[in-house]
Amino acid sequence: MSRSAIAPRPAVQWRADQAARPFERITPRETAVGLSFDGRPHTVLMATPENLGELALGFVVTEGVAKAGDVTAVSIKEEEQGVLVDVAFAPGVLARKARPRNLEGRSSCGLCGVQRLADAVRPLPAVEEGVCIRHEAIPIALAALEEQQALGRLTRATHAAAFFTPEAELVLVREDVGRHNALDKLAGAMARDGIDAASGFVVVTSRCSFEMVEKTARMGCPILVAVSAPTDLAVAKADEAGITLVALARSDGHAVFAGGKRLIEAQAELV
Template structure:
């Protein structure tokens, strides 16, 4: 059975939210949350401290002075593993304007099934439990660079964002694949990571497509070994090279 634990996230000792998450890579989860929620830049994080409690795990993010200029949207409810916006108090905080990404990388269509095959091999927790999601980053050829898993699809993507920020990986040089449905929050997090291409194995929502267009993100969904559908930003996808005569 997969583990699901209450993870209390705070900034400089001030409680912010409680996430229901798989208790692995929690410092990456916290760092990714900082980035994808537009709380601060990754380089503004000075220290992340984790502490186990009887009820769960407390993770405190220590930020550099002045880093809270971009205020975290307030929450009054725990973030459940199925929800990326639980507890957000105002409509204006739920659907916020997104940054517009530059041209970024371009990939060939065949890089997508190559990536899916590689991800299937590396989903250790998913194969064991059949109850977790994965988020992974690939280079422009479809080679897997990093993967993270969690019971929550948003947590998996935040863990990926945190891992990439720690490693100094440029999100504009490749593409993200998620094994979940593509709600608009997944597009939002990908945009704030700075990655121009998002691939999902399930269908997108109408709002996800609209937000992808707003952020200049290439959105590919219903991705399978035998094909995929392009919902936004198709200009970044190149046709296969012609075989020599």
């Protein structure tokens, strides 16, 4: 976690049984990030200003704009109003036109400004069979992720997305004020490092709306675990893409909403 990701803010603490007192709270920074493709402006994301190259690369992958290998460079330039990030594609690459937007992408919204219904809910690619995991791997992964959320532990105001091996070994984790941004940063880091998304599972510390399922599908990851509840459309999209969707994940249990065949029962291992 870099110093650019946080900022101290004064506040007044109030408690019913105590006198008001001043204190300082560490807050996560939320910065306007202008994203462009080959110099052509596309959208503005509200994000935590670190790992922005990964955010841009992950956005390209999870939005279906192009393949990670089609990206030749990502340039980052700080401006007074925010940060400009430009993605350059290889000559001759016809990048798929990203969903047109006319509003900024707010940290709480993955589809802000999308203009057409057809662009909002698009058909998803089918995910390959991929790995299977034991039910017991999920609480192990949750505990490991909790330990690695440096920004979240400091501010209590951010989301995290992480990738684990089938044995619940933490591979990568990324944090951001926006749940979609955290997942895009994770996708970008994995694409940059050549990590096969089909070789493990993703855990997010947020609610599971359908665009989180969509991004996971476009990463090619077969299993998505969410700490909070899913929407009806998220479950439908998980079924459509063949993704295993686990939600309401806690240390003492979780709920399987789709693709339960990839979860191994302890009893089955003894047969």
